[in-house]
Amino acid sequence: MNIWKKYNGALIPEVPPHLKIDTDLVLIKEKIIQERAYFARWVSDFDKKKESNFWYLINDKALKLEDYSVNTRSKIRRGFKSFEVKMINKKILIESGFNVYEAAFKRYKTINSPMSRDQFIHFINSLEKSWEFWGVFDKKNNVLVAYSQNKVVNNQCYYSTIKFHVDYLKKYPSYVLYYTMNNYYLNNLNLSYVNEGTRSILHETNVQSFLIDKFRFRKAYCKLHIEYHPFIKLVIYLLYPLRTFFAKSRIKFIKKIGVVLKQEEYHKKNNIG
Numbered sequence: 001m002n003i004w005k006k007y008n009g010a011l012i013p014e015v016p017p018h019l020k021i022d023t024d025l026v027l028i029k030e031k032i033i034q035e036r037a038y039f040a041r042w043v044s045d046f047d048k049k050k051e052s053n054f055w056y057l058i059n060d061k062a063l064k065l066e067d068y069s070v071n072t073r074s075k076i077r078r079g080f081k082s083f084e085v086k087m088i089n090k091k092i093l094i095e096s097g098f099n100v101y102e103a104a105f106k107r108y109k110t111i112n113s114p115m116s117r118d119q120f121i122h123f124i125n126s127l128e129k130s131w132e133f134w135g136v137f138d139k140k141n142n143v144l145v146a147y148s149q150n151k152v153v154n155n156q157c158y159y160s161t162i163k164f165h166v167d168y169l170k171k172y173p174s175y176v177l178y179y180t181m182n183n184y185y186l187n188n189l190n191l192s193y194v195n196e197g198t199r200s201i202l203h204e205t206n207v208q209s210f211l212i213d214k215f216r217f218r219k220a221y222c223k224l225h226i227e228y229h230p231f232i233k234l235v236i237y238l239l240y241p242l243r244t245f246f247a248k249s250r251i252k253f254i255k256k257i258g259v260v261l262k263q264e265e266y267h268k269k270n271n272i273g
Contacts (some may be wrong), residue, residue, distance in 0.1 A: 004031055004040065011040035016154045016195065017056050017222060018046045025227060032229050038260070039228040043198075047220040053199075054270045055219040057208050060193035062186040063216060065179075072214045076179050079172030083145065085180040088135040094121050096135075096144040097163075104163040131160075134181055136173045146173045148181060157185045157194045178215050193220075201263050224270045226263070236264055 003021055004011045011032060013021050021042055028040050046056070065073060098120045105114040115123060130153055136146035145168040149161040159181070164173055185191045196211060211217035228236060239246065239261060246258030 004035075006035050006037055009038045011035060011037045013042050016156050016158070017043050017220070018156070018192075019154060020044070023225070028227050032227065037229065038232045039226050041224070041226050041263075043222040043224055045221075045223045048222060050221065051219075052221045052223065052270050054224040054266050055199050055221045057196040057198075057211060057217050058193045058220045059182060059186065059196075059211075059215065059217045061216050062190070063182065064187075068179075068214070068216075072175065075172045075175045079174075079176035082139060082171045083173055083176050084137045084139055085176050086135060086137070088133045088147070090124055090127070090133065092135060092144070093133050093147055093149075094124050097124065097147050100144055100147055100163050100165045103165045103167065107166050134177065136164075136177050138168070146177055148177060150181070150185075152185070152189075152191070155192045157181075157189075157191055159194060159196050174210070175214070178211070182215060199266070201259055201266070224267050226267045236261065240264060 003013050003015050005014045006012075011028075015021060023042070023044070031037075032040050043054070043056075047058075061067075065076065068076070098117050101120055102114065127149070130151055132150045132152060134148040134150065135144050137143065138145050146162070146164040148159060148163075151158045151160055162177070164177075182194060185194050196208065196217060200208070208217070212219075239257065243258065243261035243265060246254055246261055249255050249258060
């Protein structure tokens with residue numbers, strides 16, 4: 001049971017979604033209580049043919065520049081006129097990344113609170129050697145304007161965290177970063193796929209539709225599983241009929257409950273039949 005990590009009060013497997021995990025519910029329940037977690041969440045049937053309302057967003061196509069649309073190719077080329085993309089180390093990210101993180105966070109619609117500079121530095125320092133970092137730099141002054149934290153494991157790459165400084169978005173840093181990383185991991189390293197994470201539950205985002213439209217990402221449908229702490233299970237049962245009210249609230253604590261109830265809605269619908 002050492003595959004689990006605690007994240008925002010929940011237990012999440014630290015393995016790629018295409019790998020099967022031990023689903024002994026007795027052990028999972030014991031782990032939830034031992035770690036004082038609210039619930040454990042995992043998936044099965046990764047990349048199944050039948051559509052479902054839960055998915056990972058992946059790209060498993062090794063594309064060349066000419067394979068993209070005329071519009072996307074144009075923006076990639078225009079982006080490269082302003083920016084340079086390269087792999088960086090922790091030191092550079094620690095020194096320059098917080099300004100990008102802080103600027104990016106200001107445009108998010110989320111119930112999460114941003115990290116302080118000290119928290120950001122501690123978090124980056126805590127990442128083990130399996131993590132890789134990419135930076136996008138302004139060619140005029142070598143200022144970092146975007147970065148990505150990626151984890152390569154089991155022949156796939158997880159694009160865990162990607163941040164863009166809001167002041168530079170109109171110059172297409174997102175196009176050059178995704179193009180460069182996709183080319184490196186899928187064409188050069190020949191990995192099975194790159195992974196942008198699951199369907200968003202916590203906050204609104206248009207990133208996934210952007211990646212589908214511009215960079216040929218696709219939804220890898222899967223089956224969502226949730227096992228709750230006994231007390232939380234009772235709370236979910238009682239509050240589930242009120243999930244719409246919780247989702248609309250602007251109060252942070254109530255909104256967080258709404259997120260969990262929305263996840264349970266996906267869980268219920270995802271497992272019908």
